[in-house]
Amino acid sequence: MTTTTNPTPTIVLLGAAFSGIPLAHKLLRSLPSEYKLILVNPSTHIYWNFAAARILSKNDQFSTNNSDAFPPLIPGFSTYADTRFEFVQGKATALKPEENVVVVTENDDDGNVGAVREVAYTHLIVATGSAAADGWPFKSVGSHLQTQRKIAEIHTLVEAAATIVLSGAGATGVETAGELATLYKGSGKKIYLLSSGDRPLPMIREDVGKAAQKQLESLGVVVKNGVRVSQETEKDGKKVLVLSDGETIEADLHIPTFGLVPNTQFLPLELLDETKSVKVNKHMQSTVVENIWATGDAAGVKDKKSITVKPMLETVEHNVLAAIRGEDKTKWKEYKEEPTPILVPIGGGFAMGTGILGSWRVWGFLVWLLKGRSYFIGNGKNVALGKQYPGGGKV
Numbered sequence: 001m002t003t004t005t006n007p008t009p010t011i012v013l014l015g016a017a018f019s020g021i022p023l024a025h026k027l028l029r030s031l032p033s034e035y036k037l038i039l040v041n042p043s044t045h046i047y048w049n050f051a052a053a054r055i056l057s058k059n060d061q062f063s064t065n066n067s068d069a070f071p072p073l074i075p076g077f078s079t080y081a082d083t084r085f086e087f088v089q090g091k092a093t094a095l096k097p098e099e100n101v102v103v104v105t106e107n108d109d110d111g112n113v114g115a116v117r118e119v120a121y122t123h124l125i126v127a128t129g130s131a132a133a134d135g136w137p138f139k140s141v142g143s144h145l146q147t148q149r150k151i152a153e154i155h156t157l158v159e160a161a162a163t164i165v166l167s168g169a170g171a172t173g174v175e176t177a178g179e180l181a182t183l184y185k186g187s188g189k190k191i192y193l194l195s196s197g198d199r200p201l202p203m204i205r206e207d208v209g210k211a212a213q214k215q216l217e218s219l220g221v222v223v224k225n226g227v228r229v230s231q232e233t234e235k236d237g238k239k240v241l242v243l244s245d246g247e248t249i250e251a252d253l254h255i256p257t258f259g260l261v262p263n264t265q266f267l268p269l270e271l272l273d274e275t276k277s278v279k280v281n282k283h284m285q286s287t288v289v290e291n292i293w294a295t296g297d298a299a300g301v302k303d304k305k306s307i308t309v310k311p312m313l314e315t316v317e318h319n320v321l322a323a324i325r326g327e328d329k330t331k332w333k334e335y336k337e338e339p340t341p342i343l344v345p346i347g348g349g350f351a352m353g354t355g356i357l358g359s360w361r362v363w364g365f366l367v368w369l370l371k372g373r374s375y376f377i378g379n380g381k382n383v384a385l386g387k388q389y390p391g392g393g394k395v
């Protein structure tokens with residue numbers, strides 16, 4: 001193990017995606033000049049996972065190999081001096097909070113593991129996000145090449161499958177079912193969507209979920225409500241899925257679309273809540289260790305979306321700077337959770353989709369216009385470069 005001693009006051013920021021990139025740029029603009037920022041991330045490119053439902057369903061949906069979904073993040077940092085900024089391609093693999101040291105294992109674009117470094121910090125910010133169930137690439141799975149290879153494997157499986165079961169009918173499940181059903185309409189593929197609630201999108205208002213169900217059924221999706229997969233076995237190359245209502249479905253492909261898991265496995269358990277998110281107070285500061293902060297999907301907040309990363313990371317930025325200046329905590333910023341809109345495209349066809357904005361069920365036409373046509377993929381480049389927030393607005 002090589003050890004990096006760090007006499008320079010240092011912010012170590014773990015995770016460079018929708019939360020980490022804008023936060024890094026904001027801090028680099030306002031930290032005292034003696035401070036250095038070290039950004040750690042396994043990939044040199046972001047993954048525009050907003051569009052994962054469409055990207056996973058077929059290749060070349062947006063551009064050749066969907067390359068638009070993987071814009072590079074390193075050029076955005078080219079203007080900062082080496083004494084102020086360092087990017088480490090790798091992952092945090094352990095933490096020693098009593099020594100203010102995080103252990104980082106480096107990797108290359110192919111996912112080959114490299115040196116293990118101990119990096120000392122003055123403040124540590126956890127922006128490591130979350131991963132999808134069973135390593136499905138609804139979120140990045142490592143470097144951009146690793147994520148792209150995983151997506152290519154899925155294209156082969158989708159193409160070959162006659163029966164596809166999606167378990168989990170939140171936004172990811174509904175969007176993916178809609179994309180698959182639209183792309184493969186008339187091909188004979190049978191697509192099931194299982195919801196454990198009494199409708200798709202059970203986390204939002206009933207009429208929105210019912211609208212989603214109607215649109216999915218119009219595309220030929222079989223929507224089954226009030227069921228879960230209680231057992232999965234393999235027989236003759238098929239997935240045999242026993243559902244909680246006793247029905248058995250033989251599928252060629254089972255796509256779990258539920259259960260994002262925070263990427264916090266490297267943190268001591270006492271820092272985490274029951275969902276394995278970092279326990280934070282209203283200042284987005286760890287409730288256990290004062291110089292540890294969290295933002296985005298890794299933080300213990302209820303509403304985890306790209307739209308909520310902006311107020312969260314601005315809270316962290318403000319308070320880390322205030323802590324460095326020794327400002328009284330009464331002047332620190334507080335993060336308040338507020339209701340956020342949700343837009344769920346269903347297949348990208350005209351007027352296909354639903355959602356909620358305040359108390360208004362958004363017209364399908366508007367969901368298609370705003371999101372369904374392209375899943376905002378054109379914004380990815382500027383988000384990767386740290387110019388724009390993922391939910392819109394200048395950084």
Ligand SMILES: Cc1cc2nc3c(=O)[nH]c(=O)nc-3n(C[C@H](O)[C@H](O)[C@H](O)COP(=O)(O)OP(=O)(O)OC[C@H]3O[C@@H](n4cnc5c(N)ncnc54)[C@H](O)[C@@H]3O)c2cc1C
Nearest residue numbers: 015017018019050091092128129130263296297305306307
């Ligand atoms: C299919 C899908 C569609 C979505 N669509 C929308 C949408 O339309 N609108 C919306 O508002 N939200 C959407 N979301 C939610 C949104 O993707 C997340 O809220 C957002 O990605 C959170 O950003 P983040 O930077 O906190 O975490 P992430 O995006 O998960 O990024 C975390 C980064 O940290 C890295 N990392 C992981 N472990 C480590 C480690 N140990 N050390 C260092 N780095 C690490 C990861 O590789 C990654 O680069 C969607 C989610 C899914 C799954």
